[in-house]
Structures are given as structure tokens and as C-alpha cells.
Amino acid sequence: MRQHPWLFLFPALLIMSISAFVPMMTVVNYSLHNIFAGSSPEFVGLENYAAVLSDADFRGALVRQLFFTVTILLIEIPLGVLLAHAIPHRGSGMALSLVLLGIPLLIPFNVVGIVWRLFAQSDIGVIPSLAALAGYDYNVSLHAVDAWLTLVALDVWHWTPLAALLAFSGLQAIPPAYYQAAAIDGASTWSTFRHVTLPRLRPVLTIGVLLRFMDSFTIYSEPLTLTGGGPGNTTTFLSFLIARKASSYELGYAGAASIIYLYIVIVLSYVFFQLLSGKQGATAR
Amino acid sequence: MADWFTHHLGWMYWTWQSALFFGAIMASIAVLTVLDLRQPSVPRKGWLPIPTTRGDRLFLAIMSAIGLHLLWLGLAGAAWVAGASVLSAFLAVAIFWKG
Numbered sequence: 001m002r003q004h005p006w007l008f009l010f011p012a013l014l015i016m017s018i019s020a021f022v023p024m025m026t027v028v029n030y031s032l033h034n035i036f037a038g039s040s041p042e043f044v045g046l047e048n049y050a051a052v053l054s055d056a057d058f059r060g061a062l063v064r065q066l067f068f069t070v071t072i073l074l075i076e077i078p079l080g081v082l083l084a085h086a087i088p089h090r091g092s093g094m095a096l097s098l099v100l101l102g103i104p105l106l107i108p109f110n111v112v113g114i115v116w117r118l119f120a121q122s123d124i125g126v127i128p129s130l131a132a133l134a135g136y137d138y139n140v141s142l143h144a145v146d147a148w149l150t151l152v153a154l155d156v157w158h159w160t161p162l163a164a165l166l167a168f169s170g171l172q173a174i175p176p177a178y179y180q181a182a183a184i185d186g187a188s189t190w191s192t193f194r195h196v197t198l199p200r201l202r203p204v205l206t207i208g209v210l211l212r213f214m215d216s217f218t219i220y221s222e223p224l225t226l227t228g229g230g231p232g233n234t235t236t237f238l239s240f241l242i243a244r245k246a247s248s249y250e251l252g253y254a255g256a257a258s259i260i261y262l263y264i265v266i267v268l269s270y271v272f273f274q275l276l277s278g279k280q281g282a283t284a285r
Numbered sequence: 286m287a288d289w290f291t292h293h294l295g296w297m298y299w300t301w302q303s304a305l306f307f308g309a310i311m312a313s314i315a316v317l318t319v320l321d322l323r324q325p326s327v328p329r330k331g332w333l334p335i336p337t338t339r340g341d342r343l344f345l346a347i348m349s350a351i352g353l354h355l356l357w358l359g360l361a362g363a364a365w366v367a368g369a370s371v372l373s374a375f376l377a378v379a380i381f382w383k384g
Binding site for chain 1 (some may be wrong): 296297298299300302303306310335344348351352354355358359362363366
């Protein structure tokens with residue numbers, strides 16, 4: 001009887017093995033070979049890894065990826081908490097707010113990219129028209145700063161609602177007695193937020209930060225449809241670089257870069273998880 | 286058997302090195318599963334900054350071994366990469382023994 005959980009887990013583990021482990025093993029095997037179209041694969045050991053790690057394009061894409069992720073985390077999580085505070089806590093206002101916040105989350109990544117591409121299009125877009133009114137020459141195809149700002153704005157618009165909904169669910173779960181006790185003690189608004197709200201939000205914010213970290217660190221469709229990785233290489237992130245290498249049939253390089261990419265995601269997720277949830281047990285009691 | 290393997294899994298470009306790598310990881314997970322079923326692991330605090338179970342220590346040993354190899358490859362290239370393997374083995378022992 002005690003072994004029943006394993007039986008229930010077995011189908012999920014089987015599907016996971018086929019859909020995750022087999023492709024990962026294949027990518028590891030590819031990364032150990034030089035594979036070019038029309039020639040038989042040549043085993044090269046870890047040379048592809050050394051080539052990737054010394055490649056300026058890979059390092060540049062990694063720095064851009066990290067910068068993008070840090071930027072959107074610093075914006076989306078605090079903004080989500082702020083929005084969650086602004087949502088009415090009962091009545092039709094709450095329902096309407098939750099529905100409106102949920103709309104961006106329902107739109108597929110590539111559609112979001114295309115919609116923002118139309119917003120940013122230099123001849124017909126609304127953003128260049130508004131920028132021109134302010135005397136600014138906005139061009140997402142030519143100016144790296146414009147491309148970056150638009151990409152960050154796109155991501156903030158698309159994913160801040162997730163942080164807001166998670167924070168809202170966390171806020172709803174805080175018993176009013178905590179706030180009553182803080183009010184009796186004469187705690188200021190900031191003190192109440194810092195010592196009551198924030199510690200109680202830690203579990204949901206941990207999930208929010210992890211989800212947004214992993215998602216933003218693997219962003220692909222939005223830069224592809226919005227900027228195509230340009231101008232130049234300024235919005236070429238790791239996923240984009242790897243896809244480009246794979247499509248040019250440099251499968252060994254793409255495989256090694258993918259494994260390094262996966263390693264960075266796993267390590268940073270683990271570090272984030274340990275940092276954010278480390279004192280969770282203590283604060284939740 | 287070899288023919289079947291080549292025919293059905295040839296597209297995965299298996300090498301004995303990668304088979305050994307994945308085999309070792311699978312075997313480690315299997316051993317830890319059996320150990321945990323027989324005697325559940327209790328988190329303990331050693332020189333690592335967090336309390337760890339056996340599974341945590343295996344994860345950290347594998348991740349640090351991969352990290353050391355990547356660092357070695359990035360700094361010194363593919364030559365003498367066995368040095369990173371030796372360092373990883375020492376680190377894994379330290380993690381499991383006193384981590």
C-alpha cells in the first residue's frame with residue numbers, strides 16, 4: 001500500500017523521460033561532435049564547450065540576457081506588488097480588475113511581439129507618432145536604446161499581471177489580525193508593509209520571481225518578432241543566438257551552448273530559490 | 286543488440302563517454318532512492334551554507350562538477366581538462382563527507 005504513490009507518479013515520470021531526458025541526452029551527445037550538413041559527425045570531446053565559452057558573441061548574448069532579466073525583475077515584481085495593493089479586495093471591482101489583469105497573460109508570446117511590432121513600426125506605429133509629438137526620433141530598427149526600451153515595456157506589459165495576481169492571492173491570505181495588531185502598536189504604513197505584508201508574501205513572491213526569472217532568461221519569440229535580434233546584435237539573447245547557430249546547422253556549437261544555457265538557468269534558479277525561501281519556514285510560523 | 290541500438294538510437298549520436306556520464310548519474314539517483322527508502326535522509330548542517338539532505342548533496346556535487354569543468358574550459362581550453370575532473374572528485378568527497 002505504501003508504494004502506491006510511485007504507481008501514480010509513473011505515467012508522469014515516463015512522459016517526462018521521453019519529453020525532457022531524451023532530448024537533453026541528444027543535445028549533450030550533439031555537443032560532443034562537430035556536425036555539419038553533408039558530412040559524418042566527428043567526435044571532438046569538450047572542444048565545442050571551450051569554443052562557446054571563448055566566443056565573444058556568446059558572452060555578449062549572456063550579458064544582454066542577464067541585464068534584461070535583472071531589469072524586468074526589478075520592474076515587474078515591485079510593480080506587481082503595488083498593483084496588487086491597488087486592487088479592490090472585494091466586490092465587482094475586484095472581479096473586473098482580476099479579469100483585466102488576466103487578459104495580457106492569455107495572449108501568446110509571438111502575438112504579443114507582433115502587436116508591439118505594429119505599435120513600434122516607424123511609418124504606422126503609435127509609439128513613433130507619440131515620440132514625434134515629444135520631438136524624439138524613435139526608431140526601433142535603428143536605435144538600440146529604443147529597441148531595448150520597447151522590449152522591456154512589452155515584457156512588463158505582458159507579465160506584470162502575473163506578479164500582481166500572485167501578490168494579490170498572497171495578500172488575500174494574510175489574516176486581518178496581523179494588520180490590527182500592527183495598528184494597535186502604532187506601526188507606520190511602511191513598517192506594516194516591511195514587517196507584516198512582505199514576509200507573508202515571501203512564498204508567492206518566490207514563485208513569482210522564479211517563474212519570471214526562468215521565463216525572461218529564456219525569452220525568444222518576443223525579440224524575434226519585435227526586433228529580429230537587432231539593431232545589429234543589441235537584442236540578440238542567448239536563445240536567439242543558439243537558434244541562429246542551430247538553423248545554420250552548427251549543431252555541435254548550438255548543443256554545447258544549450259547545455260551551458262541550461263546549466264546557468266538551473267544554478268541561478270537554485271540560488272534564487274535558496275535566497276528567497278531560506279527564511280520562509282521561520283517567517284511563516 | 287548492437288545493431289538494434291545503432292538502428293534505433295543512432296540518431297542520438299551516443300558515445301561511450303556520454304553513456305558513462307548519464308549512466309553514472311542514473312546509478313547515483315537509483316542508489317539514493319534505495320537508500321532513502323531504507324533510511325530516509327535527515328537534513329544536516331556542515332560547511333555548506335544550507336542544511337542539506339543526501340539528494341541535495343548529490344545535486345550540489347554534480348552542479349559544482351559541471352561548473353568547475355566549464356570554468357576550466359573557459360579559462361584554459363579543452364587541454365588538461367582531467368584536472369577539473371580531479372578537483373571535482375575532491376569537491377564531491379568534501380560535499381558528501383562534511384557538507
